[in-house]
């Protein structure tokens with residue numbers, strides 16, 4: 635285990651990797667940092683961080699020459715912006731490979747955008763002097779190839795409420811998956827895992843969610859060790875699709891259906907109104923969810939009570955308040 639995970643202060647927090655400069659370490663090319671208060675103050679209440687700077691790890695030091703991605707012939711290389719024979723491609727890839735042990739123990743990773751080492755997408759790649767924004771930082775690309783299901787997000791995108799909620803939700807789901815693996819996965823555990831996340835999947839894409847339902851139901855003749863990684867990768871790809879308001883409305887109405895015999899006329903109207911106001915963007919998602927939780931406390935339903943859709947992450951993060 636890493637020292638962060640063993641520290642009693644951080645024992646109950648989920649460990650996630652982070653580009654060092656985003657948590658205030660003075661590791662940027664000019665000796666500065668790009669500290670994010672949101673990461674440290676808000677996310678820091680629930681997550682502990684494993685900072686890592688690949689450019690420092692390969693010995694570039696500070697201050698240092700900046701590097702860029704460039705397509706040279708058929709190869710993508712990371713080279714010096716001024717010194718073309720400074721080529722750190724292999725060093726960055728090897729550095730990511732050397733971190734596999736702790737990458738295996740984390741539940742997510744927040745990377746710095748635009749970096750030729752850390753960026754997750756749309757990093758500038760030079761063809762001669764002409765950049766195109768279609769690259770991935772070499773360290774992050776290697777890590778994502780090694781761990782395709784690991785939730786990875788750029789810190790800049792965490793400012794978008796939908797992307798932020800989606801990332802944090804994937805981190806918690808990935809943690810539950812790792813816990814299930816540690817307990818020993820079997821078909822019964824996987825079926826239960828899927829049932830508890832099904833409504834979340836439908837809120838991202840109902841058609842693909844139902845496709846995964848059918849695939850899982852038909853997969854039982856395969857060895858679970860073969861199928862489980864495929865299932866996880868599909869689940870995580872599906873969850874990368876942003877959850878639209880209209881899909882949430884469909885899920886809320888589906889959940890409301892479980893209360894149709896229990897609620898009186900006034901309660902039904904109040905619930906319908908709150909879903910409609912959410913649909914119109916007049917209320918955040920937390921309002922109909924809170925009302926539903928209230929009704930299911932009075933009229934418990936095992937399937938809904940066990941669904942993570944009703945409580946995808948700690949309320950204190952207030953992520954549903956901005957959706």
Ligand code: SF4
Pocket residue numbers: 653654655656661662663686687688689690746749751752
């Ligand atoms: S290599 Fe990554 S962690 Fe290091 S300064 Fe650049 S963006 Fe930050």
